[in-house]
Amino acid sequence: MAINTKENKAAGGSFITTGTVLSLLALLALASVPSVVSSPYTLHLMILLFLSTIMGQSWNLIGGYTGQYSVGHAAYFGAGAYTTMILLQHFQIAPWYGALAGMGVALVVGLVVGSICFRLRGPYFVLASIAVAEILRLSAMNLKEITNGAEGILATDLPPFSIGGTVITDFSTKVPFYYIGLGLVVLTVVVTVAVQHSKLGYYFQAIREDQDAAHSLGINLSLYKNLALGLSAVLTSLAGSFYAIYVGFVDPPTVLGLDISVQIVLICIIGGIGTIYGPVVGSLVLVPLSEGLRSNLIASAIFETGIVSESSPVGNFLKENLAHAHALIYGILVVVVILFMPDGVLGFAKKLVSKRKGGRA
Amino acid sequence: MLVFSQSLISGLLIGGVYALIGIGLTIIFGVMRIINFAHGDIMMIGMYLTYNLFTLAGIDPFVSVAITIPIMFLFGALLQKVFINRVLNALPQNQILLTIGLGLIMSNTMMLIFTSDYQILTTSYSSSSFRLFHISISQPLAISFVITAGITALLYWFFMKTDTGQAIRATAQDRDAAQLMGINVKRMSIIAFGLGSSLAGTAGALISPTYYIFPQIGSTFTLKAFVITVLGGMGSILGATLGGILIGVAESMGAVYISSGWKDVVVFVLFLLVLVFKPSGLLGKSRA
Amino acid sequence: MAILEIKHVSKFFGGLAANSDVSFEVAQGSIMGLIGPNGAGKTTLFNCITGYYPPSRGDVIFKGNRMNGLQPDRVCKLGMARTWQKVRPLAKMTVLDNVMVGALCRTSSLKAAREIAMEQLHVVRMEHKAGFLAGGLPIGERKKLEMARVLATTPELLLLDEVMGGLNQAESEEIINLILDIKKRGVTQMVIEHDMKAIMRISDRIVVLTSGEKLTEGTPEEVVTNQQVIDAYLGESHT
Numbered sequence: 001m002a003i004n005t006k007e008n009k010a011a012g013g014s015f016i017t018t019g020t021v022l023s024l025l026a027l028l029a030l031a032s033v034p035s036v037v038s039s040p041y042t043l044h045l046m047i048l049l050f051l052s053t054i055m056g057q058s059w060n061l062i063g064g065y066t067g068q069y070s071v072g073h074a075a076y077f078g079a080g081a082y083t084t085m086i087l088l089q090h091f092q093i094a095p096w097y098g099a100l101a102g103m104g105v106a107l108v109v110g111l112v113v114g115s116i117c118f119r120l121r122g123p124y125f126v127l128a129s130i131a132v133a134e135i136l137r138l139s140a141m142n143l144k145e146i147t148n149g150a151e152g153i154l155a156t157d158l159p160p161f162s163i164g165g166t167v168i169t170d171f172s173t174k175v176p177f178y179y180i181g182l183g184l185v186v187l188t189v190v191v192t193v194a195v196q197h198s199k200l201g202y203y204f205q206a207i208r209e210d211q212d213a214a215h216s217l218g219i220n221l222s223l224y225k226n227l228a229l230g231l232s233a234v235l236t237s238l239a240g241s242f243y244a245i246y247v248g249f250v251d252p253p254t255v256l257g258l259d260i261s262v263q264i265v266l267i268c269i270i271g272g273i274g275t276i277y278g279p280v281v282g283s284l285v286l287v288p289l290s291e292g293l294r295s296n297l298i299a300s301a302i303f304e305t306g307i308v309s310e311s312s313p314v315g316n317f318l319k320e321n322l323a324h325a326h327a328l329i330y331g332i333l334v335v336v337v338i339l340f341m342p343d344g345v346l347g348f349a350k351k352l353v354s355k356r357k358g359g360r361a
Numbered sequence: 362m363l364v365f366s367q368s369l370i371s372g373l374l375i376g377g378v379y380a381l382i383g384i385g386l387t388i389i390f391g392v393m394r395i396i397n398f399a400h401g402d403i404m405m406i407g408m409y410l411t412y413n414l415f416t417l418a419g420i421d422p423f424v425s426v427a428i429t430i431p432i433m434f435l436f437g438a439l440l441q442k443v444f445i446n447r448v449l450n451a452l453p454q455n456q457i458l459l460t461i462g463l464g465l466i467m468s469n470t471m472m473l474i475f476t477s478d479y480q481i482l483t484t485s486y487s488s489s490s491f492r493l494f495h496i497s498i499s500q501p502l503a504i505s506f507v508i509t510a511g512i513t514a515l516l517y518w519f520f521m522k523t524d525t526g527q528a529i530r531a532t533a534q535d536r537d538a539a540q541l542m543g544i545n546v547k548r549m550s551i552i553a554f555g556l557g558s559s560l561a562g563t564a565g566a567l568i569s570p571t572y573y574i575f576p577q578i579g580s581t582f583t584l585k586a587f588v589i590t591v592l593g594g595m596g597s598i599l600g601a602t603l604g605g606i607l608i609g610v611a612e613s614m615g616a617v618y619i620s621s622g623w624k625d626v627v628v629f630v631l632f633l634l635v636l637v638f639k640p641s642g643l644l645g646k647s648r649a
Numbered sequence: 650m651a652i653l654e655i656k657h658v659s660k661f662f663g664g665l666a667a668n669s670d671v672s673f674e675v676a677q678g679s680i681m682g683l684i685g686p687n688g689a690g691k692t693t694l695f696n697c698i699t700g701y702y703p704p705s706r707g708d709v710i711f712k713g714n715r716m717n718g719l720q721p722d723r724v725c726k727l728g729m730a731r732t733w734q735k736v737r738p739l740a741k742m743t744v745l746d747n748v749m750v751g752a753l754c755r756t757s758s759l760k761a762a763r764e765i766a767m768e769q770l771h772v773v774r775m776e777h778k779a780g781f782l783a784g785g786l787p788i789g790e791r792k793k794l795e796m797a798r799v800l801a802t803t804p805e806l807l808l809l810d811e812v813m814g815g816l817n818q819a820e821s822e823e824i825i826n827l828i829l830d831i832k833k834r835g836v837t838q839m840v841i842e843h844d845m846k847a848i849m850r851i852s853d854r855i856v857v858l859t860s861g862e863k864l865t866e867g868t869p870e871e872v873v874t875n876q877q878v879i880d881a882y883l884g885e886s887h888t
Binding site: 197199202203205206208209210212213214215216217218219220221274 | 730731
């Protein structure tokens with residue numbers, strides 16, 4: 001139960017800790033990946049990992065730290081993605097400006113959601129957050145002149161990114177996306193760390209633990225909840241914009257669907273909410289899993305072990321269907337995590353380790 | 362005027378089925394304080410059950426309700442016993458996530474078995490209708506409305522007159538007090554979840570002749586079920602009945618007077634307005 | 650001078666009056682005891698005073714300002730803080746962090762907040778528990794943590810709702826000394842307490858509530874000798 005006071009003080013008091021050094025080393029290693037790895041598929045996987053981490057970290061601010069379970073984060077993701085694409089296709093505005101505009105739109109949506117939903121507690125907040133996301137999805141379906149409706153928007157080509165006439169990159173490979181993704185991961189982590197080490201972080205957590213107690217200790221609940229949501233919405237919209245320019249296509253179900261909202265929550269729940277490492281761990285579990293299923297890697301791995309023969313009916317069934325099973329696996333994961341590891345994989349692992357240590361002592 | 366009464370009638374007819382879905386959700390919420398995010402998916406399973414009974418065994422969808430009701434009851438009771446029971450005292454968000462997870466498992470399992478193609482259950486009367494005072498009434502919707510009314514009446518009788526019904530109501534009112542009075546709260550929870558699932562499944566059976574059947578249809582209905590129960594006040598059966606009919610009418614009016622694409626938006630906006638101005642529901646007393 | 654004036658405060662829930670027409674004043678620097686049988690409306694009155702919900706009728710005047718309708722966070726910022734009958738530790742935060750949340754009411758610097766918090770933990774003699782999770786503390790320490798946390802908001806008026814409930818003799822004694830210490834520092838206090846001996850010892854004046862109404866008010870001596878009080882309240886527990 002007890003947390004080592006010394007360690008706690010060190011973490012709170014100064015930023016230069018073993019953790020910081022390790023993170024910087026990890027960042028250096030990640031930054032050098034594209035110069036070592038040339039396989040586009042590996043880079044693609046890494047980019048998906050980054051995207052998932054950004055989404056998870058962003059949700060974590062409102063869901064994990066402030067305890068307000070938004071199951072409507074697709075609204076902000078979609079706001080970023082659609083704003084970027086609409087500006088790019090209709091007005092030829094470069095996506096980096098589009099992303100800024102998307103942040104603005106997401107902020108406005110977030111404040112509307114906040115003003116409606118934060119009067120509500122518990123299940124009502126969850127329901128309202130879903131309703132707002134659904135309204136956006138249906139609007140994107142119906143506002144055909146702007147959004148192209150169900151057909152979605154396909155980005156024909158991306159303008160090269162240049163500073164003062166020098167072309168930095170023309171986005172012909174995955175490398176620039178890799179660095180953008182990495183940069184956004186760093187941004188969200190830095191924002192989260194900064195929040196943790198400020199009054200905001202304390203107030204967010206106090207609200208999560210007990211709203212009435214927090215209120216009576218001088219915390220303006222609606223102000224701080226809206227701050228958390230606004231911050232989270234803006235970062236989530238960045239993830240959406242990044243997704244849009246990377247994939248080059250948006251349509252209502254893929255960027256505004258309930259699935260996206262659930263997936264965002266899932267990243268944190270699986271890793272463990274309210275920690276910096278949670279979304280990273282969650283992404284490391286979810287992304288390889290769903291990619292492995294999608295690309296039939298897992299099916300071929302099963303065949304290779306010889307448990308099931310590829311030509312048998314079961315093998316055929318697996319080959320045909322495992323690719324579509326990632327949502328099923330998500331469902332099973334949620335159920336397993338909620339029932340058996342309510343603190344996430346990370347919390348579960350910690351418990352196992354401490355049990356073992358306890359056993360030895 | 363004709364257009365108005367026409368859309369009013371079709372709204373009422375579909376509203377009856379919505380009421381069944383809403384009542385199911387509200388019973389589960391009332392007894393366990395759990396919001397069942399898998400509710401629409403349970404309904405979807407009822408649809409597939411009906412579809413297969415029709416295509417494989419040739420049983421008419423309105424007749425197969427008699428089979429669907431007990432099967433879906435058992436299915437719900439099983440869900441409660443195996444999964445829901447374990448999170449009764451957990452954080453509300455974990456309860457919600459668990460039911461979301463169960464819903465994902467249901468819809469994706471059905472997708473693996475039946476693919477994500479849209480299925481159509483065509484009966485001899487699927488598109489037939491009759492006229493009443495110049496208003497055309499869809500025959501399958503009319504039949505389903507009659508069955509819905511019968512089931513609702515039975516439910517009221519069950520809750521008002523039978524011991525088990527009263528025990529469930531007592532549990533919904535105050536779980537601890539009910540336990541002290543010797544009511545087997547665990548058993549009531551299983552019955553409530555069974556009942557709620559059975560109602561959702563029945564609703565699925567009743568709409569299967571008029572709706573496309575596909576694995577992902579559930580989430581739309583889950584959301585509608587929330588809207589209905591919140592409108593009626595969480596936990597109120599009468600409220601859910603009225604809420605269902607109100608949503609049916611709002612949707613059908615929205616489809617006629619705005620556009621069919623925007624009809625769901627009308628429903629959600631209505632939902633948000635109620636949450637903001639009257640969170641205890643249209644019938645509920647406002648809190649102090 | 651009165652730091653707090655309660656003027657004809659009533660609170661209705663539905664048709665039920667939880668408080669009706671309660672009036673009294675709390676003098677600056679004093680300890681006001683608030684007693685009455687269960688359901689007398691003591692906690693409701695606290696909730697009305699601290700903005701948890703507005704009174705249905707009447708006024709709450711703190712340092713000359715009308716407080717009706719102010720949210721609890723504003724009330725706290727103005728210098729009035731309360732504890733909860735059922736303690737509300739921020740369970741997954743450390744003891745130090747809990748108290749820092751209180752301190753952050755007055756400062757935005759974590760460093761300053763940490764200093765204030767350690768000071769208050771020293772006052773309740775819990776510095777050695779600073780790094781523990783609040784959720785894991787035994788009840789006695791939870792109560793002290795709650796005291797330290799409100800003290801960190803540097804209140805001028807402190808409302809304590811049964812801070813000795815569920816404590817043993819020694820722990821209660823510790824809390825009594827703490828309350829007297831706080832008084833020495835010039836903080837006005839209003840105390841709800843069931844332990845009669847304790848409340849008689851610490852209070853300068855006592856207000857007695859029964860079924861939502863003020864029965865009487867006076868010094869501890871006056872209250873214990875008041876026949877109405879003996880009949881209505883003390884009689885049941887002291888005979």
